[in-house]
Amino acid sequence: MTGCGASLSSFFFEYDTPRIVLIRSRKVGLMNRAVQLLILAYVIGWVFVWEKGYQEVDSVVSSITTKMKGVALTNTSDLGLRLWDVADYVVPAQQENALFIMTNMIATLNQRQGTCAELPDAKTVCKSDDDCDHGSTDVHSSGISTGRCINYNTHVKTCEVIAWCPVENDTYVPRPAFLKAAENFTLLVKNHIWYPKFNFTKRNILPNTSATYLKSCIYDAKTDPFCPIFQLGKIMKSAGQNFQEMAVEGGIMGIQINWDCNLDRASSHCLPKYSFRRLDNQDSDHTVSPGYNFRFAKYYKDANGTETRTLIKAYRHPLRHHRLRKGPRKFDIIPTMINVGSGLALLGVATVLCDIIVLYFMKKKFYYREKKYKYVEDYDQGLNEALRTE
Numbered sequence: 001m002t003g004c005g006a007s008l009s010s011f012f013f014e015y016d017t018p019r020i021v022l023i024r025s026r027k028v029g030l031m032n033r034a035v036q037l038l039i040l041a042y043v044i045g046w047v048f049v050w051e052k053g054y055q056e057v058d059s060v061v062s063s064i065t066t067k068m069k070g071v072a073l074t075n076t077s078d079l080g081l082r083l084w085d086v087a088d089y090v091v092p093a094q095q096e097n098a099l100f101i102m103t104n105m106i107a108t109l110n111q112r113q114g115t116c117a118e119l120p121d122a123k124t125v126c127k128s129d130d131d132c133d134h135g136s137t138d139v140h141s142s143g144i145s146t147g148r149c150i151n152y153n154t155h156v157k158t159c160e161v162i163a164w165c166p167v168e169n170d171t172y173v174p175r176p177a178f179l180k181a182a183e184n185f186t187l188l189v190k191n192h193i194w195y196p197k198f199n200f201t202k203r204n205i206l207p208n209t210s211a212t213y214l215k216s217c218i219y220d221a222k223t224d225p226f227c228p229i230f231q232l233g234k235i236m237k238s239a240g241q242n243f244q245e246m247a248v249e250g251g252i253m254g255i256q257i258n259w260d261c262n263l264d265r266a267s268s269h270c271l272p273k274y275s276f277r278r279l280d281n282q283d284s285d286h287t288v289s290p291g292y293n294f295r296f297a298k299y300y301k302d303a304n305g306t307e308t309r310t311l312i313k314a315y316r317h318p319l320r321h322h323r324l325r326k327g328p329r330k331f332d333i334i335p336t337m338i339n340v341g342s343g344l345a346l347l348g349v350a351t352v353l354c355d356i357i358v359l360y361f362m363k364k365k366f367y368y369r370e371k372k373y374k375y376v377e378d379y380d381q382g383l384n385e386a387l388r389t390e
Contacts, residue, residue: 021371028354028362035350043343052262053339056332058197060259066099066319070185074178078109089179091296097320099187101232103247104177104315108168111297111309116165117152118142124158132159142167170313177247177315183233186218187319190228191257191272198263204228204272219274226271230255232317239276249291250315252279279320292316 023029047053072084087093089102118124118141126132126149134147143163152158161167191204205214205228217227219234235253236243254277261270280292293316297309358368 021368023358023368025358028358031357032350032354035353036347039343039346039349043339043346047339047343053335056197056335058195061194061196063192064097064257065190067188067190068099068101068185069188070182072179072181072185076178078107084179089182091314099319101182101185101317101319102314103179103182103250103317104174105179106168106170106174106313108166108311110302111164111166111311112306113163114165115146115160115162116167117150118145118158118161118163119167119169119171120152120156120158126157126159164309164311168311168313173248173315175248176244180244180247182247182317183231183236183243185232187230187232187235188228189230189255189257193259195261195263200261200263200267200270202259202261202267202270204257206271221274225273230274235276235319239278241278246278246291246317248315250293250317251291252318252320253277254279254320292318 068086068090070086072089073081074084075081091100091102121140123138124141129147129149132145132147132149134145136145137143141161143161146160146162148160149157150160189204192201193203194201204226206226209226213227214229217224217229219225219227219230221238233243235255236246239253241251241253256275256277258273258275259270260273263270280290293313295311295313297311299307299309302308355372359365359372362368
């Protein structure tokens with residue numbers, strides 16, 4: 001209890017104030033200056049020069065629209081001679097933050113609802129009706145089993161199903177890609193940005209861009225870095241990919257638009273920078289279900305009024321576009337003063353560190369501690385005790 005009372009008394013009735021002690025020591029002096037230089041280098045070099053701590057940062061409001069152009073001509077035994085334009089290979093026509101381009105396909109023509117033989121696999125191959133369960137279905141099947149075993153072809157029998165017939169056969173993916181000419185298709189990207197706090201707007205089609213130039217230019221990082229029209233083959237090449245190989249089973253590409261705007265400079269220096277990369281895994285450890293594909297159908301009625309459809313399994317390139325930014329930034333006195341004050345406060349770390357070294361680790365620590373601290377009694381209390389003594 002005595003110790004606790006003494007601690008409370010010390011806490012409430014004692015006051016400490018800094019005392020300046022000049023220590024003539026080369027080691028301590030050099031250490032103090034070194035720490036101060038490191039702090040100044042951090043504040044000036046990192047906070048102000050690199051991180052632009054004297055500027056205020058705003059958020060961005062941005063929009064992106066895209067437009068594809070290009071035609072391709074194919075000639076196959078199923079479809080014959082056919083021309084493909086944007087309405088055929090961009091499905092759906094509009095998508096948020098992405099554009100889907102079909103580069104390969106498996107088409108199943110003239111499907112009608114009825115009964116037919118299922119596609120052969122380990123579960124559907126049969127020898128008699130006993131091998132087929134009536135009414136059974138599977139997530140990988142094309143329809144519902146009728147319980148009958150019928151000829152799929154002259155060599156194989158499979159279970160009959162109620163389905164869209166004939167069933168799709170996607171065992172073999174066309175090689176080379178069906179729309180291999182898509183390598184030369186072009187993509188126009190229009191990006192608008194607005195910084196509300198600074199009331200600053202700009203778009204990636206720069207003010208000095210003419211209509212003539214826009215019709216003829218193709219983006220190139222060296223010769224045309226600000227052209228907003230991209231050739232699909234060059235996009236893949238910039239990302240280190242081969243378009244014809246990727247077009248067979250599809251893949252996901254990302255287009256990044258980086259706006260790094262310092263609004264303390266002229267607005268003409270606020271320019272977009274483009275970069276490209278493949279987003280889906282493509283390596284030896286990820287070989288199951290590669291690429292990107294989905295199915296859609298085109299419905300119509302034949303001459304007899306029967307509902308018919310063409311089923312298409314499309315292998316596609318989703319092009320996803322993103323906005324990156326390191327700003328925008330503009331000078332403001334408030335963050336400048338805050339960072340200056342923080343830097344001055346950090347300089348006190350040098351004094352604290354040197355005090356710890358001097359008072360606890362040096363050989364003459366007791367001597368320095370004696371010079372550092374001086375204990376002074378209350379003046380009135382000391383005067384009263386002196387009078388009583390007299």
